[in-house]
Each structure stands twice: as structure tokens, then as C-alpha cells.
Amino acid sequence: MSKINNVAIVGGTHGNEFTGIYLLKKWRESPDIIKRSSFSTETVFGNPNGFRDNKRYLDCDLNRQFAQEDLANPELMNYEQSRAKAINTQLGPKGNSRTDLIIDLHNTTSNMGPSLIILQLDDFNTQLAAYLMQKMDDAVIVLEDQVDMKEHYFLCSVATRGLIVEIGPQPQSVIRQDVMDWMEEMTLHILDFTNKYNSEAGVTDIPSSFTAYRYEETLKLPLDEKGNRVGMVHKNVQDADFNVLRKGDPIFTLFNGEEVTWEGDYEAYPHFINEAAYYDNNLAMSLAKKVEIDVIR
Amino acid sequence: MSKINNVAIVGGTHGNEFTGIYLLKKWRESPDIIKRSSFSTETVFGNPNGFRDNKRYLDCDLNRQFAQEDLANPELMNYEQSRAKAINTQLGPKGNSRTDLIIDLHNTTSNMGPSLIILQLDDFNTQLAAYLMQKMDDAVIVLEDQVDMKEHYFLCSVATRGLIVEIGPQPQSVIRQDVMDWMEEMTLHILDFTNKYNSEAGVTDIPSSFTAYRYEETLKLPLDEKGNRVGMVHKNVQDADFNVLRKGDPIFTLFNGEEVTWEGDYEAYPHFINEAAYYDNNLAMSLAKKVEIDVIR
Numbered sequence: 001m002s003k004i005n006n007v008a009i010v011g012g013t014h015g016n017e018f019t020g021i022y023l024l025k026k027w028r029e030s031p032d033i034i035k036r037s038s039f040s041t042e043t044v045f046g047n048p049n050g051f052r053d054n055k056r057y058l059d060c061d062l063n064r065q066f067a068q069e070d071l072a073n074p075e076l077m078n079y080e081q082s083r084a085k086a087i088n089t090q091l092g093p094k095g096n097s098r099t100d101l102i103i104d105l106h107n108t109t110s111n112m113g114p115s116l117i118i119l120q121l122d123d124f125n126t127q128l129a130a131y132l133m134q135k136m137d138d139a140v141i142v143l144e145d146q147v148d149m150k151e152h153y154f155l156c157s158v159a160t161r162g163l164i165v166e167i168g169p170q171p172q173s174v175i176r177q178d179v180m181d182w183m184e185e186m187t188l189h190i191l192d193f194t195n196k197y198n199s200e201a202g203v204t205d206i207p208s209s210f211t212a213y214r215y216e217e218t219l220k221l222p223l224d225e226k227g228n229r230v231g232m233v234h235k236n237v238q239d240a241d242f243n244v245l246r247k248g249d250p251i252f253t254l255f256n257g258e259e260v261t262w263e264g265d266y267e268a269y270p271h272f273i274n275e276a277a278y279y280d281n282n283l284a285m286s287l288a289k290k291v292e293i294d295v296i297r
Numbered sequence: 298m299s300k301i302n303n304v305a306i307v308g309g310t311h312g313n314e315f316t317g318i319y320l321l322k323k324w325r326e327s328p329d330i331i332k333r334s335s336f337s338t339e340t341v342f343g344n345p346n347g348f349r350d351n352k353r354y355l356d357c358d359l360n361r362q363f364a365q366e367d368l369a370n371p372e373l374m375n376y377e378q379s380r381a382k383a384i385n386t387q388l389g390p391k392g393n394s395r396t397d398l399i400i401d402l403h404n405t406t407s408n409m410g411p412s413l414i415i416l417q418l419d420d421f422n423t424q425l426a427a428y429l430m431q432k433m434d435d436a437v438i439v440l441e442d443q444v445d446m447k448e449h450y451f452l453c454s455v456a457t458r459g460l461i462v463e464i465g466p467q468p469q470s471v472i473r474q475d476v477m478d479w480m481e482e483m484t485l486h487i488l489d490f491t492n493k494y495n496s497e498a499g500v501t502d503i504p505s506s507f508t509a510y511r512y513e514e515t516l517k518l519p520l521d522e523k524g525n526r527v528g529m530v531h532k533n534v535q536d537a538d539f540n541v542l543r544k545g546d547p548i549f550t551l552f553n554g555e556e557v558t559w560e561g562d563y564e565a566y567p568h569f570i571n572e573a574a575y576y577d578n579n580l581a582m583s584l585a586k587k588v589e590i591d592v593i594r
Contacts, residue, residue, distance in 0.1 A: 022526075022529075022552060025552070026552045026553075030553075054576075109468040109471060169468075171406040171466075171468035171469060171573050172468060172469055172470070172573065173469070173573045173576055174406060174571055174573045174576070175526075175529045175530075175571075176529070176530075176532075176535055176571065177529050177530065177531060177532040177535060177550050178532050178535065180529070181532070229319075229472075232319075232472045232473070232474050232477065233472075233473075233474065234474060235473075235474040235475050235478070238473055238474060238475065253474050255319060255322070255323045256323075256327075274471055274472075274473065276468050276469065276470045276471045279351075279470055279471070280351075
């Protein structure tokens with residue numbers, strides 16, 4: 001167990017996800033809210049020009065620009081590629097980072113509630129997940145450990161430890177109070193937890209395991225042979241993030257009225273259902289398996 | 298009562314309101330769905346380049362470009378100003394229009410359900426409103442008659458009669474099945490109604506009055522003296538479109554936690570609550586008064 005000395009909270013990695021941006025503004029005006037005794041906390045505005053233009057990004061998705069080889073490639077020069085290098089200098093460098101923990105704040109148009117996405121199973125992440133589930137009734141833990149942290153292209157992979165706070169449903173370019181309340185609550189719990197984690201006693205009185213949704217695969221929207229969309233998410237699945245989907249359940253409705261069923265061979269838990277930002281790539285939703293994870297001591 | 302010979306259905310007046318755009322595509326492939334015996338139906342894609350760029354508009358809001366003097370002003374040359382002139386030529390000209398009825402299809406991020414916005418009280422609109430309320434349990438009638446139709450800058454004011462079908466909640470750049478089903482159902486009811494209206498018997502068996510929400514005023518988000526947002530829609534009001542708001546009810550929450558109450562002197566019915574597209578102008582919501590309207594024969 002290594003102590004966490006420096007924490008960075010990043011908001012506005014996507015310029016049209018407003019909650020983190022306005023929380024950063026609030027915390028910069030009242031820094032005591034995010035101050036804790038055992039570590040320093042700083043805030044970073046990920047994509048200010050995306051926010052200025054009210055867009056997710058200007059040139060490319062900032063949260064896909066942090067692979068080691070891309071950070072090292074001077075030919076990648078557009079706005080987000082440049083911001084990635086600047087953030088890596090400010091908080092990293094990745095692999096030998098001066099920042100011990102990055103908390104990256106995101107919104108989704110999907111009905112995911114207050115979700116924490118963790119990227120690997122270790123003592124910090126598993127204890128935090130168990131702690132959060134205890135503190136917040138609605139909290140959901142999503143585990144995306146299909147790629148090693150060091151190989152990741154996410155912004156939060158710049159630090160030794162990285163977390164994504166992902167809260168919805170919220171349309172792009174909107175501020176909802178329920179979503180902001182959830183995001184602030186979850187972030188402050190993470191800071192409190194980190195303070196306990198740093199203490200001599202460590203984190204006590206948490207359950208020995210927790211339920212998580214482990215990423216399995218991504219489904220595309222129904223397309224014709226030319227790549228045009230010919231259908232949409234079925235109304236039974238819309239807003240039903242983290243509700244089980246079984247073989248034979250309707251999953252898409254084609255514009256001609258036909259229904260398409262899911263024919264997978266496992267109990268799937270859809271999330272990121274009908275996320276606006278994923279239409280670029282015609283992604284309809286992610287599927288997870290529900291798993292019970294032991295807390296690592 | 299003058300017969301309606303030519304109907305135009307417009308989708309994609311705003312490029313990131315997807316439902317009308319995909320319905321147009323469907324109806325162009327299956328034109329029988331929108332064909333009726335007593336009039337011709339055509340479809341028009343309002344802002345195709347907005348859709349291409351996944352934006353509400355490129356240069357300015359297309360649905361604000363149809364004032365007579367703007368249509369007549371050759372100095373107004375940007376994309377939407379040019380589209381307005383082209384649409385006026387195609388469907389109008391305004392004031393002497395070859396199109397008798399325009400149905401303009403819109404989405405909102407607000408929880409307005411299937412709403413019909415009518416711009417004046419006449420036999421056609423009032424009979425239609427009563428008919429729709431009878432056919433669709435969830436239908437809501439919004440009356441925006443504060444400006445004379447001929448003075449209006451809305452696209453649908455190009456025709457003799459104009460309607461706005463406004464369905465939500467739907468994030469920008471997303472297709473929800475429930476919203477698409479509502480929009481198609483309402484549009485087909487309007488076409489059925491128009492067919493009856495054209496018949497010798499006229500529209501029979503409808504109630505003699507209906508409930509509507511008449512536009513009263515628009516509220517701004519809380520701003521500081523520099524024009525920066527310092528608050529958001531209160532969580533009690535979020536998603537509560539067409540629920541009554543009374544003097545003293547909380548309406549905004551400031552980012553510092555303070556609540557702001559509504560101090561108006563009438564029972565207000567908010568709608569377009571927290572609509573993403575209205576953030577440009579820091580508009581928080583519209584307020585209406587609930588009124589009972591007699592059907593005009």
C-alpha cells in the first residue's frame with residue numbers, strides 16, 4: 001500500500017458534459033470542499049475550447065489520446081492531441097507520474113445513475129468500490145479491466161491510479177441538479193475514502209465484497225450494407241441500464257417496425273444505452289456481466 | 298372554412314433533432330403512410346447541413362429566419378438565411394403560399410411529452426386540438442398566440458396554417474423509440490384530421506372545448522452581474538413540465554446551495570424546462586397559464 005500524496009480532479013474532458021465543469025468552478029471558488037488533510041488536491045479543466053464551442057471536442061476525443069505512443073508522437077498536433085501532451089506534462093508523465101490519483105468527471109445521456117468506472121482490480125479500487133456502495137444507495141460499479149492501465153488511452157491513465165466518475169442521464173449541454181448532486185457526492189466520498197486509505201488504520205468497516213458490472217462487449221446500432229442506420233434501441237431497453245437482458249429479449253426496433261432480439265448466450269447488463277456521443281461510431285450500448293468482486297487487502 | 302389541398306411535413310429544421318429526420322426517411326421510402334385522399338403531402342428536410350455536422354444549425358437558428366422582412370432582405374446570406382429563402386420559394390411564398398399547411402417536427406430535451414404548439418386560435422387549430430386530445434392520452438396543447446402568424450419568424454408561418462409538433466424528452470443527437478412513436482402517431486392523427494376537415498361533413502364527435510397551456514413569459518437562468526450562470530433549475534422543477542408552480546415554490550438552485558423561489562402572482566405551468574438549445578440565451582424555461590379554449594365552428 002503506497003500513500004496517495006497528490007490528487008487531481010479533471011472536469012470538462014468532454015466540452016459538452018457540463019456537470020464537472022461547473023463543479024470545478026464551484027470548488028475553485030470554495031477550495032475547502034475538496035481539501036483533505038493527507039494529500040493535496042488540484043483541479044484541471046480538460047477541454048476548455050470544447051466547452052467554449054459547446055462540443056464534445058474540436059478535432060478528436062480527448063479521452064482517447066493518452067496512449068504512451070501517441071503522447072510520444074510529435075506528429076499528433078491537433079487541439080486534443082496537444083491538450084493531451086500538456087496534461088501529461090502537468091499531471092504525469094505517464095509511467096512516472098507526479099500525480100497519484102486522477103478523478104475524471106463525465107456525464108452520459110444514458111440512465112446510468114451515479115457510476116464509478118474502475119480500470120483494474122487492486123486494493124485501492126476494490127476497497128473504494130465497497131466503500132462507495134455502502135455510502136451511496138444508487139452507486140454502481142463498472143469494471144473495465146479488459147486493457148492494462150498502462151496501455152490505456154484514457155486521460156486518467158496518466159496517474160498511477162485513475163477513476164472515471166460517470167453520471168447520467170443528462171442531455172449534452174445541460175445542467176441537471178440531480179446529476180450534479182450525485183457527482184459532487186461521489187467525488188467527495190472518493191476524497192474521504194482516500195484520506196482513510198492514507199491513514200494508519202486504513203479503511204475499516206467495509207464489506208468484504210461488492211457487486212460490479214464487468215465490461216464484455218459493445219453492440220452496434222442496426223445498419224444496412226451501406227452503413228446507414230436502419231433501427232434504434234428498443235423501447236424496453238431504453239433507460240434500462242444495468243437491467244438484465246436475456247437471450248430472446250427485444251433489443252432493437254427497426255424503422256420498418258420489425259423487432260430484433262438479443263441472441264447472446266449469457267445474462268447481459270446493458271449500459272451506456274443510446275449514449276449520444278457514441279452515434280459517431282454507431283454504438284448502441286455496452287454489455288457487461290454481473291460479478292461479485294472480493295475486496296483486496 | 299377553406300379546403301386544404303397541399304400539406305408539407307418538415308423534419309430536421311434543427312439538425313440535431315433526429316426524430317423528424319428519421320421519420321422523413323421512413324415516409325419517403327413508404328409514402329403511403331402519409332398519403333391521404335383529399336390533399337397532397339410532401340416532405341422537406343429543413344437543415345441537412347446541420348444534420349451532417351450534428352448541430353442545431355451552422356450559422357443561426359433556421360426556425361427564427363422566416364419574418365417577412367428577413368425573407369425579403371438579400372443581405373442575409375448565411376446558410377440558414379439562404380435555406381429560409383429556398384424553403385419560402387419551395388413552399389410559400391409567405392403571405393400567398395401554395396402550401397396550405399406546414400407540420401414542422403421538433404424534439405426537445407425537456408419532458409414535454411407529445412406536444413402540439415399552435416400559433417393562433419381558428420376553426421382548424423381548435424378542432425384539431427380537441428381531436429388530438431381525444432385520440433392521444435398524453436397529448437398536450439401549447440398555445441403561442443402572442444405574435445400574429447404573419448409576423449412570425451417560425452418556418453411553419455410560411456404556409457397559411459402552421460403547426461409545430463414538439464416531442465420530448467430526448468437528448469440532442471439521439472433517437473428514442475418512445476419519442477419517435479409519439480411523433481409518428483401525432484403526425485398521422487393530424488393528417489387524418491385534415492382529411493376529415495376537408496370532408497363535407499367536417500370534423501364531428503369532438504368535445505366543444507379543450508385545455509391548453511398559453512405562453513406567458515420566459516425565465517432566465519440565474520446570472521451574476523457579468524452574465525455568468527450562478528445556478529440551475531431546481532430539482533423539483535426538473536422534468537415537471539406542465540405541473541403547476543405557485544408563488545413561493547423553489548424554482549432555481551444556486552451553485553452555492555441557495556434556493557430561489559418563484560414569486561409570480563399567478564399559477565404558472567413551466568415547459569421547455571432546461572432545454573439544451575436555450576442555454577445559448579440562458580433561458581431556463583417558459584411559463585404558461587392553463588386555459589380552457591372553446592372549439593370554433
